Amino acid sequence: xxxxxxxxxxxxxxxxxxxxxxxxxxxxxxxxxxxxxxxxxxxxxxxxxxxxxxxxxxxxxxxxxxxxxxxxxxxxxxxxxxxxxxxxxxxxxxxxxxxxxxxxxxxxxxxxxxxxxxxxxxxxxxxxxxxxxxxxxxxxxxxxxxxxxxxxxxxxxxxxxxxxxxxxxxxxxxxxxxxxxxxxxxxxxxxxxxxxxxxxxxxxxxxxxxxxxxxxxxxxxxxxxxxxxxxxxxxxxxxxxxxxxxxxxxxxxxxxxxxxxxxxxxxxxxxxxxxxxxxxxxxxxxxxxxxxxxxxxxxxxxxxxxxxxxxxxxxxxxxxxxxxxxxxxxxxxxxxxxxxxxxxxxxxxxxxxxxxxxxxxxxxxxxxxxxxxxxxxxxxxxxxxxxxxxxxxxxxxxxxxxxxxxxxxxxxxxxxxxxxxxxxxxxxxxxxxxxxxxxxxxxxxxxxxxxxxxxxxxxxxxxxxxxxxxxxxxxxxxxxxxxxxxxxxxxxxxxxxxxxxxxxxxxxxxxxxxxxxxxxxxxxxxxxxxxxxxxxxxxxxxxxxxxxxxxxxxxxxxxxxxxxxxxxxxxxxxxxxxxxxxxxxxxxxxxxxxxxxxxxxxxx
Numbered sequence: 252x253x254x255x256x257x258x259x260x261x262x263x264x265x266x267x268x269x270x271x272x273x274x275x276x277x278x279x280x281x282x283x284x285x286x287x288x289x290x291x292x293x294x295x296x297x298x299x300x301x302x303x304x305x306x307x308x309x310x311x312x313x314x315x316x317x318x319x320x321x322x323x324x325x326x327x328x329x330x331x332x333x334x335x336x337x338x339x340x341x342x343x344x345x346x347x348x349x350x351x352x353x354x355x356x357x358x359x360x361x362x363x364x365x366x367x368x369x370x371x372x373x374x375x376x377x378x379x380x381x382x383x384x385x386x387x388x389x390x391x392x393x394x395x396x397x398x399x400x401x402x403x404x405x406x407x408x409x410x411x412x413x414x415x416x417x418x419x420x421x422x423x424x425x426x427x428x429x430x431x432x433x434x435x436x437x438x439x440x441x442x443x444x445x446x447x448x449x450x451x452x453x454x455x456x457x458x459x460x461x462x463x464x465x466x467x468x469x470x471x472x473x474x475x476x477x478x479x480x481x482x483x484x485x486x487x488x489x490x491x492x493x494x495x496x497x498x499x500x501x502x503x504x505x506x507x508x509x510x511x512x513x514x515x516x517x518x519x520x521x522x523x524x525x526x527x528x529x530x531x532x533x534x535x536x537x538x539x540x541x542x543x544x545x546x547x548x549x550x551x552x553x554x555x556x557x558x559x560x561x562x563x564x565x566x567x568x569x570x571x572x573x574x575x576x577x578x579x580x581x582x583x584x585x586x587x588x589x590x591x592x593x594x595x596x597x598x599x600x601x602x603x604x605x606x607x608x609x610x611x612x613x614x615x616x617x618x619x620x621x622x623x624x625x626x627x628x629x630x631x632x633x634x635x636x637x638x639x640x641x642x643x644x645x646x647x648x649x650x651x652x653x654x655x656x657x658x659x660x661x662x663x664x665x666x667x668x669x670x671x672x673x674x675x676x677x678x679x680x681x682x683x684x685x686x687x688x689x690x691x692x693x694x695x696x697x698x699x700x701x702x703x704x705x706x707x708x709x710x711x712x713x714x715x716x717x718x719x720x721x722x723x724x725x726x727x728x729x730x731x732x733x734x735x736x737x738x739x740x741x742x743x744x745x746x747x748x749x750x751x752x753x754x755x756x757x758x759x760x761x762x763x764x765x766x767x768x769x770x771x772x773x774x775x776x777x778x779x780x781x782x783x784x785x786x787x788x789x790x791x792x793x794x795x796x797x798x799x800x801x802x803x804x805x806x807x808x809x810x811x812x813x814x815x816x817x818x819x820x821x822x823x824x825x826x827x828x829x830x831x832x833x834x835x836x837x838x839x840x841x842x843x844x845x846x847x848x849x850x851x852x853x854x855x
Contacts, residue, residue: 259578264570271396274584282349286291287401289338292400294405294559296335298412301555304328306416306548315543328349350397356389361386364583369590370655373615378586380760384576385583399569406559406566413552413559420541420549421534424527428556431522435560436567438514440696444572445507452499460492466733518560527553590654590675596668597677602631602769602800603666605652611660612651621647622823625661629800631769634793636803636811638841639820645804646686647818649774652802653682680767687775689757691748694742696726700759712763719795720759721788725752758788762795771796774804789813808845817841 259267276283304327304779311321365382372378378639408767410432417424432607463485466472475481531549534541541549571836610625622644637645650656654670663670692698697705697713713733717726728734729746736745737756748756761771773792793801802829803810811817812831819827819834819841827841834841 252757259574263575263578267574267581267853268396268400268570270402270581271393271573274580275353275357275393277398278360278675279353279775280351283397284345286342286346286397289342290398290401290485291405291408292343293335293338294402294409296331296338297364298555298559300328300331300335302413302552304331304418305551306545309540309547310545350394354394357389357393359388360666361389363533367588367591368586369588370650371615372588373587377581381579381583381586385580390579392573395569396577397575399566399573400712401568402644403563403570403641406563408562413555416552417549417556420545421530424549424553426531427522427526427530428553428560431518431556432560435518435564436513438510438518439564439567440509440571442514443506443568445510446568447571447575448505449503452503456492456495456499460489460496463489463492467525486738493587506723514564518564524557575708590657593671593673593675595672595674598673598681600712602798604631604662604664605629605800607651607661607768608663608664608841610651610658610663612656613646613659620661620823622651622660623660623695625825627818627825629802631800632798633804634796634801634812634813636805636817637820638808638811638817639842640806640844643806643820644823645806645820646774648682649686649772649802649804652770652772653684654678680771681763682772683768683770684772684774688730689754691753691756693736693738693742693745695734695736696729696756699756700733701763702760706777713759716759716762717756719753719762719791721791722752722755722759725755733751755788758792761792768799770800771804772802772804775806786810808841808848811845819844 272283295660297349304324307322307324308328310316311324336558365386368378379631414425414428414618417428445774466484466485467476489700528550531541531546531553535546605624606629607627610622611620611624613620625648627635639645639649647656652656652674654663665673665678665681672691695705700713700716714723714726717723717733725748726732729743736742737743738747749758758773761773770790773789789803790813793813803814811834814831817827817829817831818825818832827839831845835845
């Protein structure tokens with residue numbers, strides 16, 4: 252992130268902070284209002300007690316005020332102190348408990364918003380980085396925003412009260428805290444801007460250094476470290492990252508030092524410790540124009556001003572971060588999905604033709620189409636294979652069928668309508684898919700198969716699906732059967748599966764009965780299986796597909812003899828199509844690939 256992107260005006264920072272407060276208020280307005288009011292009351296109450304009431308007490312004790320009146324003033328001060336202590340405890344304990352619930356609501360909202368974003372956003376590094384930053388710190392930063400803004404408002408009011416007392420004693424005294432506050436405000440924002448720019452540059456460099464060191468102790472890298480010299484470029488990368496961090500320090504460190512020195516000397520030395528006591532001494536001892544109570548209360552007020560300036564000083568550190576984070580937060584909130592929230596028609600019951608006509612697709616900011624002029628007509632119940640080398644465009648083709656992306660040219664029709672005319676969620680109910688990059692979750696086997704909450708009636712369904720996915724033998728060895736927890740993320744007795752076993756769990760999802768499903772898509776889900784197991788599994792899938800349309804995606808050709816039609820993709824285009832026998836007879840690219848792989852396949 253460059254300096255220009257970090258250069259946010261003070262006005263924009265304030266807008267960002269109040270934007271986040273309004274966002275938090277959507278979930279618990281009364282809590283936000285109470286926290287702000289309590290912080291204002293706490294700061295203002297302490298300011299009144301430490302200045303005006305202190306002045307009244309000292310003047311009463313040194314004058315001719317009746318004892319009863321002095322007792323009343325002392326009682327007022329005592330009651331105020333008790334109330335202030337009670338409010339402070341509420342802020343420290345009660346508000347924290349309430350904010351936990353607020354933070355949970357905010358995190359749920361973040362997760363929901365991310366789940367609603369179009370898949371293209373995940374392919375956009377800018378969006379992904381923005382989401383990671385916002386989601387990672389959302390609860391912390393929004394809570395901090397509420398607390399810091401309310402403290403700054405309360406602190407400013409306390410400063411006005413203390414300055415007002417000083418002004419009533421001698422207007423000249425008011426110059427010192429006002430001057431100190433002004434210098435503090437100007438220098439502190441400059442200091443925080445430099446610190447944030449340094450932090451950003453330093454974080455980028457240290458992230459690179461952290462990666463270079465992290466891989467040294469991660470077990471998945473151990474074999475390559477022992478067998479190769481990959482350590483050398485990683486160490487070089489680590490050294491380069493450290494050099495970047497050092498250069499960032501040289502760039503921002505000196506200016507930061509001078510601004511910090513100016514801030515502390517002017518604000519907390521000259522205007523606070525020296526100027527006020529010296530001028531008060533001159534008024535009391537030389538001019539004899541103020542009484543002892545006024546000297547004590549004015550000096551206390553000056554100390555209170557200094558103390559609040561110090562607190563605001565530290566609040567500004569957080570406020571700078573809040574302002575920068577708020578800019579990123581607003582940026583994330585500005586992203587709006589197009590595909591995921593699309594409303595429209597509901598597909599008819601049963602299976603209908605799936606027709607692609609002149610379909611092209613290009614990723615944002617790409618120089619050329621990933622897919623171009625793809626035309627395919629898939630009939631209900633048809634079994635087709637999409638084959639080709641890695642990078643041919645097969646997975647992008649699948650994502651278009653599922654409307655994870657929208658075509659950039661041509662059309663995809665399901666039945667009588669373009670798929671963009673359907674309600675996205677309703678359309679996707681017609682499709683079941685298993686991908687090569689499948690996921691298993693830290694949950695039970697049954698939950699990983701069903702991908703929902705499990706009921707007592709689901710046991711037989713889950714076991715049947717696992718048997719069809721060739722996981723039956725392994726299932727019998729699991730300690731708790733389908734209730735066995737996968738991974739040891741939360742359960743020390745959890746089971747870690749091999750790559751092939753994990754793929755069988757994922758594939759079993761296709762065998763779950765689904766009344767809505769009309770199309771089953773398998774995007775290289777058996778890539779971790781040996782060719783024999785892959786052939787058996789694919790045969791089982793076709794035999795159990797019923798009337799479903801089945802689309803196999805693979806760069807291995809063990810399935811193509813079972814398919815009604817095969818489409819060979821290369822560089823985003825269909826270069827050959829037909830049945831297995833027709834393609835073999837063409838003696839083209841397909842036959843070349845099949846012959847090269849033939850020794851791995853069972854041909855029946």
